[in-house]
Amino acid sequence: MSDIDQKALADKAQLKIEKRKRFEQVFPLLVDELTSYLESEQMPAEAIDWFKRNLDYNTPGGKLNRxxxxxxxVEIILCTDNATGNLTRQLTDTEYLKAAILGWCIELLQAYFLVADDMMDQSITRRGQPCWYRVDGVGNIAINDAFMLEAAIYFLLKKHFRSEPYYGMLLELFHDVTFQTELGQLIDLITAPEDSVDLSKFSLKKHHLIVVYKTAFYSFYLPVALAMRMAGIQDEALYKHALDILIPMGEYFQVQDDVLDCYGKPEDIGKIGTDILDNKCSWNINIALAHATPEQRAVLDANYGRKDSACEAKVKEVFAAPNIDVAGRFAAYEKESYEKLNALIDALPEGAGATAEHGGLRRDVFRLFLGKVYKRAK
Incomplete structure (x- = not known):
């Protein structure tokens, strides 16, 4: 690699650090607003302290990609010159703050889902630390804490966006996507309950439904749709374009996540993979079921979803068998997905919906997402 290339990579890494740092600096302001509301309602000090601890423990510690x-x-849409495709300005402080608040609202939604999901799955760690419900003194209080993380979203939206013409659309997006995610969680839970292993309920079609509804809508479509609303894009056809690109991208992301749960390093992914132990309807097991011999199927039936590391090891042996080769099939799936997603992005009219105020919905939005997830290791 040349010195120029190395410098470009270093500059890009530094910019990423600076962007994250600026984004992180907004969160304490929101925590202050939320805790000040509790104070105004004359909540006792221990309740205020608990809520602050809940917010700080569960919200800011992840990758913050959403x-x-x-x-x-928002920056790409508002600050791009439609003729050249170059950024012509920076977001104003007001624009940045509004975009960051919407971003933190998604991170609160993510925190709400994770706190609840970890309890349902009886998970051990999350983001390199004990799951919230496993922290001393928390236990089942985490159920109410999850509700409070969700409620914080609507407090912040009302405080900062009530006077905006798109306020109703923000509420609709959060309500719709929350319901869609919970539908995905429902399908997941009834398909693969931890205490009742029945691999005949599994299928790649069921897995598709689970990952689209449980992950793709809130992790991929929601951030872009919120930004489009804030930027003033009103053409509903463009939201359909965004959906058609971002939902398959979200499915690809979750298949990656399934593979990382099995093969990723805990220090990289921030958790101990438990999909096999927890009887998860993952991509890995569905690929194995689709290609297993009767003897291999018997091994999977006998060992999948058992809280036993020896059983887990036997399942992983089947995953690695030459006729199944989960890792190899994923490599082929990843290549195919990347090519399909690039074709969908290329089909989007560049700068669609552009106005005098913004450069429109550009392909860069989707390439940015794809660049963050393609061949990720954590």
């Missing part, structure tokens, strides 16, 4: 994507998308 929240940062709102800011990046």
């Amino acid at each position: 929240g940062l994507s709102v800011v990046d998308t």
